[in-house]
Amino acid sequence: MLHSISHKVAQFTESVIREMTRQALLHNAVNLSQGFPDFPAPAEIKQAACDAINADINQYAVTWGAKRFRDAIAAKTKWHLGFDVDPDREVVVTCGSTEAMIATMLALVNPGEEVIVFEPYYENYGPDAILTEATIRYVSLLAEGHAEDGNGNFWTFDPDELRAAFNDKTRAIILTNPHNPTGKVFTRAELQLIADLCIEFDVLAFTDEIYEHIWYPDTARDVRHISLATLDGMRERTVSINSLSKTYSVTGWRVGYAIAPPVLTDAIRKVHDFLTVGAAAPLQDAGAFALSLPQSYYDSLQQTYLKKRDFLLGVLNEAGFKCYKPDGAYYIMTDISGFGFADDVAFTKHLISEVGVAVVPGSSFYRQSDGGKQQVRFTYCKRAETLQAAAEKLQKLK
């Protein structure tokens, strides 16, 4: 008994993604597994953090977020996502979007209720559901029209399968948009379908929009990020989750936020207060500065990642991977069946120890199906030199 652990915790393992970073360090491999930039955060944002510390913003902020930061969140959400937010009643500042999601789940979902998640999915939602004692209903994302040259394919889902996932136990749908790991950016028609079902079944939506600025215009298709909360009837039933991590390349700052109607926000604030008390006060102050950056900052972020995406796609295609070209976020899901390995874990081990490149095995993004058994995920949020080093090592696969 002394060393027994809780039933809930016994149901999940440590993060596979973060374990891959440890393996990369162990084998001195180029780390294209975990999604954190290996280049510096923007100088002016770092300066704002130093200024905040020097100005003695070093004590607890208001538990649900410093006023200046909440005001900046409301202003940016208005101009960028296109809806009004009351900074005093509708915002909770959290320790990353990670805390925003678990606090939201604990605050709004009862044990035994169901939450819909598109699979493959970002692995945190699994433990989030276990800790909440909720059941996940998975809806498959399928790589349709997967072109061998890595061009022009995109992930879709079956509307009937989505409808079948909704029932009277459904409390919420989690929507990651742009999506990790597939890079899918949901179209307006798909979002409308999701919205219609949420309204019909009186279900909440928890949107993870941390890649809101990282998507790639396409000449053949209308790719753009649309926030689910902006669709008719959705604002009052959506918790929009976001973070500084990816947009400002500060994943280690652990500053995120949730935006929701006042009644939902009150509940999330309570959980947040007792989970963490609050996010780092000086970094919230720097966050207010970051959120005030002009459109040109986001344009240049998009251009930077577009170049990195196209570079890595070229490298991977040449090395023999079939690539699912991403429309957004900064990952490439690949099909490894051409290499003849038993599964994604065996391939990943080989790639880390023999080739010297760390990736994430596809199966860590799947629970319901074994769709990930011949897939691995690469990230390209890395310096050009890092991607070049990976390219050289991947030659060994040929």
Ligand SMILES: Cc1ncc(COP(=O)(O)O)c(C=O)c1O
């Ligand atoms: C979809 C998704 N949500 C959340 C996170 C974690 O974000 P944060 O640093 O804001 O906790 C990640 C990180 O990779 C992610 O890909």
